[in-house]
Amino acid sequence: MAILVVGSVAFDNIETPHGAVKDCLGGAATHFSLAASYFAPVRVIAVVGKDFTAEHEAIFTRRGIDTKGIERSEGLSFHWTGSYSGNMDEAKTLGTDLNVFETFEPKIPDAYKDSEYLFLANIDPVLQSRVRSQMPNVRMVCGDTMNYWIADHSANLAKVLRELDVLLINDGEARMLAGERNLVLAAEKVLAMGPKTLVVKHGEYGATAFFSDRSFAGGSKALRPFRAPALPLAEVIDPTGAGDSFAGGFYGYLASQPALTPAVLRTAMFYGGVMGSFAVERFGTERLQNVSREEIDERFKLFLEISHLEHAGV
Amino acid sequence: MAILVVGSVAFDNIETPHGAVKDCLGGAATHFSLAASYFAPVRVIAVVGKDFTAEHEAIFTRRGIDTKGIERSEGLSFHWTGSYSGNMDEAKTLGTDLNVFETFEPKIPDAYKDSEYLFLANIDPVLQSRVRSQMPNVRMVCGDTMNYWIADHSANLAKVLRELDVLLINDGEARMLAGERNLVLAAEKVLAMGPKTLVVKHGEYGATAFFSDRSFAGGSKALRPFRAPALPLAEVIDPTGAGDSFAGGFYGYLASQPALTPAVLRTAMFYGGVMGSFAVERFGTERLQNVSREEIDERFKLFLEISHLEHAGV
Numbered sequence: 001m002a003i004l005v006v007g008s009v010a011f012d013n014i015e016t017p018h019g020a021v022k023d024c025l026g027g028a029a030t031h032f033s034l035a036a037s038y039f040a041p042v043r044v045i046a047v048v049g050k051d052f053t054a055e056h057e058a059i060f061t062r063r064g065i066d067t068k069g070i071e072r073s074e075g076l077s078f079h080w081t082g083s084y085s086g087n088m089d090e091a092k093t094l095g096t097d098l099n100v101f102e103t104f105e106p107k108i109p110d111a112y113k114d115s116e117y118l119f120l121a122n123i124d125p126v127l128q129s130r131v132r133s134q135m136p137n138v139r140m141v142c143g144d145t146m147n148y149w150i151a152d153h154s155a156n157l158a159k160v161l162r163e164l165d166v167l168l169i170n171d172g173e174a175r176m177l178a179g180e181r182n183l184v185l186a187a188e189k190v191l192a193m194g195p196k197t198l199v200v201k202h203g204e205y206g207a208t209a210f211f212s213d214r215s216f217a218g219g220s221k222a223l224r225p226f227r228a229p230a231l232p233l234a235e236v237i238d239p240t241g242a243g244d245s246f247a248g249g250f251y252g253y254l255a256s257q258p259a260l261t262p263a264v265l266r267t268a269m270f271y272g273g274v275m276g277s278f279a280v281e282r283f284g285t286e287r288l289q290n291v292s293r294e295e296i297d298e299r300f301k302l303f304l305e306i307s308h309l310e311h312a313g314v
Numbered sequence: 315m316a317i318l319v320v321g322s323v324a325f326d327n328i329e330t331p332h333g334a335v336k337d338c339l340g341g342a343a344t345h346f347s348l349a350a351s352y353f354a355p356v357r358v359i360a361v362v363g364k365d366f367t368a369e370h371e372a373i374f375t376r377r378g379i380d381t382k383g384i385e386r387s388e389g390l391s392f393h394w395t396g397s398y399s400g401n402m403d404e405a406k407t408l409g410t411d412l413n414v415f416e417t418f419e420p421k422i423p424d425a426y427k428d429s430e431y432l433f434l435a436n437i438d439p440v441l442q443s444r445v446r447s448q449m450p451n452v453r454m455v456c457g458d459t460m461n462y463w464i465a466d467h468s469a470n471l472a473k474v475l476r477e478l479d480v481l482l483i484n485d486g487e488a489r490m491l492a493g494e495r496n497l498v499l500a501a502e503k504v505l506a507m508g509p510k511t512l513v514v515k516h517g518e519y520g521a522t523a524f525f526s527d528r529s530f531a532g533g534s535k536a537l538r539p540f541r542a543p544a545l546p547l548a549e550v551i552d553p554t555g556a557g558d559s560f561a562g563g564f565y566g567y568l569a570s571q572p573a574l575t576p577a578v579l580r581t582a583m584f585y586g587g588v589m590g591s592f593a594v595e596r597f598g599t600e601r602l603q604n605v606s607r608e609e610i611d612e613r614f615k616l617f618l619e620i621s622h623l624e625h626a627g628v
Contacts, residue, residue: 087495181401183518184548204497205519208546227621229541232522234498266623307541308622309580 007121028121031241035248167195228269249275321435342435345555349562481509542583563589
């Protein structure tokens with residue numbers, strides 16, 4: 001079933017201990033789309049500027065991603081400049097130029113209207129709401145956000161949260177959104193804001209899903225969380241987009257399954273980790289453009305091996 | 315098979331957001347012994363002062379722990395004062411009075427000499443080495459340490475590390491010992507210092523085992539790590555001794571098994587998490603004194619449920 005994603009398609013200047021790249025195709029919707037494209041058809045709503053060329057578009061279309069919803073505008077695309085150091089667990093943002101995103105009015109092509117899965121990537125919650133309201137009949141809505149919107153746009157964000165089946169954020173964002181340091185209590189507070197399921201990403205330590213009793217995925221043990229590991233990596237070349245790639249693997253897998261069961265959500269958590277682990281192996285989206293289905297299956301098995309007593313392969 | 319543990323038996327003054335306790339029985343060897351006692355016979359080598367009463371000793375003996383090796387000395391027992399705030403992920407040490415531990419010369423009772431499993435709890439590495447050298451024929455040696463010894467007693471610690479089958483430390487200690495921020499690279503460096511297996515505790519995020527090719531537990535996939543979850547807890551009353559309780563559950567389970575296989579080590583990681591999760595439910599050792607085998611089994615199942623795709627109970 002098709003996924004409709006709205007979010008940023010951008011150009012990144014990135015510096016990590018492994019090198020630096022300039023004007024590298026990035027943005028939450030880009031990483032998400034590429035990761036999800038291995039599991040389900042993906043359609044993108046975004047805006048780009050004159051600097052977005054046929055070559056950039058081909059990065060999407062080679063993976064079968066529908067780019068009809070990528071609007072071309074005068075001016076430059078969204079640009080982000082950031083750097084990582086030390087353990088590379090957090091980006092230092094050095095510059096954000098919204099450019100064409102400042103006046104973006106998302107329009108949904110008619111051909112996208114039958115999309116059954118909606119993903120609201122990290123973007124102004126006002127835009128997230130606008131897209132959500134144009135897609136009233138989707139089967140599932142999953143969304144992301146970040147500290148900036150939590151701190152300064154909380155009323156707009158609250159409206160989005162009320163409409164979400166799944167909210168996918170990181171530890172710091174969950175604690176900040178709830179105003180609570182204990183992760184379990186923070187999760188309870190966030191679930192009370194609307195999302196039926198909360199997936200909290202812990203970076204190198206994996207991710208935890210928390211379920212409200214309205215979640216399809218909690219099953220009979222609604223309030224028990226589920227934890228998926230991350231792959232311990234000796235080399236992280238570029239963490240940019242790891243969270244969006246997790247979201248793409250997670251949501252792509254959900255959209256590929258006939259039924260939304262608790263077991264499917266749990267497996268989706270593992271595929272999220274798998275796609276996140278590929279994303280960081282190269283700068284930008286390089287690795288996500290070229291991973292094979294066999295590599296994905298193999299790494300999924302590796303995730304089971306490193307976390308399951310009876311899948312130890314010994 | 316019996317475990318011999320050498321380490322501190324102490325009295326703690328602890329303050330957490332949930333209250334405060336004074337002169338509460340604590341110490342690494344105490345938490346370790348109680349946690350391990352649910353799995354295997356435990357024998358303790360430590361020194362205490364006049365303030366250690368029959369009542370304190372009964373906390374050990376009620377759990378069947380052999381206290382013959384707890385030496386009585388003039389003066390006061392080791393005292394530790396610490397507090398936790400915020401997310402309670404790190405203790406702030408407010409005072410350390412070594413007292414009788416300053417002149418401790420560990421002596422091993424003859425009746426302990428046939429112990430097959432040796433645990434060197436966090437203590438001066440000189441004392442760890444002295445005990446190790448008196449137990450040349452043990453089946454396995456597992457040890458712990460802390461930032462203080464890593465920073466200022468590295469030559470003594472290096473000697474201990476060369477003799478270890480398993481080193482059990484936390485993230486910060488592993489990165490500090492290796493002088494390396496990336497956990498996988500840090501683990502490689504630490505394994506090169508001697509330990510055949512390294513278990514790194516991540517607090518609320520669980521633990522990861524790293525294997526050298528000399529480890530009994532790596533199996534045919536020697537270099538692949540294994541990750542075990544921690545239980546997400548809404549209420550942590552007192553984190554003191556959580557790591558030692560993890561070690562007790564981990565090592566106790568190992569000592570209870572007829573063969574040291576990779577599968578046994580993986581299962582031991584889960585039992586470590588189980589005992590750590592009980593430890594923090596009450597101040598001091600209160601919970602570890604009174605947990606039942608049924609509660610342990612039930613929580614072990616819960617750990618599988620929250621981490622295993624096919625143990626989801628749905």
